[in-house]
Amino acid sequence: MARSKVEKAPTFNFPDDLKEIGSLLGQCDVTDAKGRYLHWSQFKWRVDKENAESLWKAVKFKRMSQYKQIGLKDENDNPFVYCTPHSMEATLYQLVKITGGNVGTVADSTASDSLQSRFLVSSLIMEEAITSAQLEGASTTREVAKKMLEEEREPIDEDERMILNNYLLLKHAEQKNKDELTVDMILEFHRIATQGTTENNVIPGEFRADNDIYIEDGDGNVAHQPPDFHLIEERLKALCEFANQDHSGQGGCDFVHPLIKAIVLHFMMGFEHPFRDGNGRTARALFYWFMLKSEYKLFKYISISKLLKEKPKDYGLSYMYTEKDDNDLTYFIYYQLDTISKAFEELKNYLDHKVYEFKKISESLEKTAWGSTLNFIQKDLIKKAVKEPGRVFTIKEVSKSYSITDNTSRTYLNKLTEFKLFLSTKDGRKTIYIAPSDLLKKLNSAKI
Template sequence: MEPTPKISPSLAEKVIRLYARPDVRAAVEKINDDYLYWSDVKYRPLPDGMSAEDLWAVVKFSRRVNQVFEWPKYHITVSVTNFMQRVCHDLDMNFGGSWGNGNLLPEEGRERYLISSLMEEAISSSQMEGAVTTRRVAKEMLRKNQSPKDRSQQMILNNYRAIQYLVEHKENTLSEAFILDVHRLMTFKTMKNTMDAGRFRSANDDIRVVNEITGEVVHTPPAASEIPVFIEALCEFVNHEQDSVFIHPIIKAIILHFMIAYVHPFVDGNGRTARALFYWYMLKQGYWLMEYLSISRIIYRSKTSYEKAFLCTENDGMDMGYFINYHLKVMSQSFKELREYIQRKKRSISETALLPKMHGLNRRQIEILTVFNVTPNKIMTVKEVQNRFGVSDPTARQDLVSLVEKGFLTEIEINKVKKGFVKVNSVQREERKIKN
């Protein structure tokens, strides 16, 4: 990555004068909305009488003016732009307002969507760290409560269980023991050395972050000897409000994510643990809509941008604004996709509103038939219905048997001890009507 140009102290007076110009302020505002790096800034249209280096100097000045936090040990700084404040406000309103009114997600699909979102988060976060499996196979394993067949599936199962653990322990304070517990859950049966699960790396562990394509070392984390002091300071930062300045809870959660990933306190599983702790802190701060969002799914789709945000931060004097800006955009996109899902869901509910009256179906049975409409060749089990809807074995079985009796499904043998249910096609249904 191209290094940023050095800014001479002698430019200070000129920078302040330029910053006072409305046209320069407008150009800087647009640059900071996307929190652009030097290699992008230098190709943008320049205000009259300015060089690219001049513009960059003013951009850096504006970011220092808006600096709200500094971690002196690692020279990390956090600047909050107007764009960041707008996004945080929008997320506050959406996460608290619309959802609090109960109007955002229809009751009919709430539980099913929650379970699906937890699965999506577990799968995407694991895939980012190298888990190789399809979403269909992974979801099938989780829904049917199957034992993982390989390391990739074990990673996903671990992630799923860890997320459930975090939901149950959202009132916890951050501590060394809690961080180690989360890591232990995340890495169970997936570490080369099983003793590495739930422990910080030591001086004997040579940990570096390497570009998978080029083999280039892109990040060398701080020495292992610094980890205990770092963890203590991080817990203090997360558990207490800062006296000198207010840091928005969403930005604080993102800082937590970044710091764990940057210091890399573990031999492996740092990214998964960092994203999980971000998720936990958001829930702890009352953003309970987080349970219904899959942040890692968006990050996984934009993995290059995710990695670039880290690199820009390191290459520009540990300015964390790049990572915060990226992360807020991910959250906005995730919320947008939730809204789009809800709109589709409401249309689906409207289209199937007559089914209960015509056939006496409950909400779960309508959902089951919707699944079969999407995947006509699917074989569904009682266990899958249990996991998908969070109901008991008798309830799940009764839902399926009732659909068999109404002619929508038929029961088949999967093996000598296990049975499943498949969709009855329209021809078979007509034949049944004639026979009856």
């Protein structure tokens, strides 16, 4: 199989290359004039062709002088490094400003606590579970998958099983956010991610036992051959040590920004590729786990997989740039920070839309005889019913979506039936509630 097309960056040889670049150092910086951290493959055609390699070495020298080591190495004992140029620090500052607050600080019109703590959490975790599975090849539609999760029905095929597993994995990662990382925890993450699936002969919760695995780029070329399987346990122990190490910068220890640390954990799981399948899902769960552990609570609301799914080639390139330039993780960090920034922009749009929809239905209801007697959840159920006439609601689905008890769910749904806003009937022994096709007409005609 052909090797990847990303060209290996020229290496800076100290001290020999220093004489060659002395006069060029004033012209170069770690990033270009637009703040971009370019790989050699992107850099060489933006500068004078005859002088490209010398200019690159001047840039490389400046980067090397800023490199920070993290204590992790590849299988050939070469260290992984990164640096934090001004443009990266600016992005980190903006992200910390956003992620330090609650959901209301993201939306233009402040989202209420009810909006934040009830339907948004489960709704958006479902979104991430679905797109994470689709990124790995699951073909079930979003609507069908979301209904399966809401109704807690059993998956009917392997694609649905992968989505349910992802949902359970994210919930599990959230529950474990006070724990230190161990090899056993990584194995448990993987077991949940792949239970009941057969892709690539995966064995849930077990490391691969051979080296016949490699990662392709978007064009079918070999992009990465993971380290030897005999080294997996030893290397993951080192990764756990890195995850658990104090990087707060206090008391004389090194400072590693929590966002950067989470991104490094994500990268390293992909690099090590310890499992036959499910490495990506496990890596994203690990990122999610560390952000929640570091008390960046808003990360439970964003879907990184959705954006990775839209540009999988860029995701692969960010890995390859790191490998083709002396394990410089800065490329991957920039890519992930950009992805996270876009994910928060999408969250803002999502929230604004949800708040607008909710306010619109609330305003309509306020003009009816029921307006003052309905609570937030009942109004939100009516909003869903208006959008989807004929939709079936169950007690279990509503209790799960809004984090309420089955009894409370039953009370709310029965009240909507009593007001003749919903219809109820029996499905075997279970009561189901149906959104009538004329609900909107009923609301309009009932205005006071």
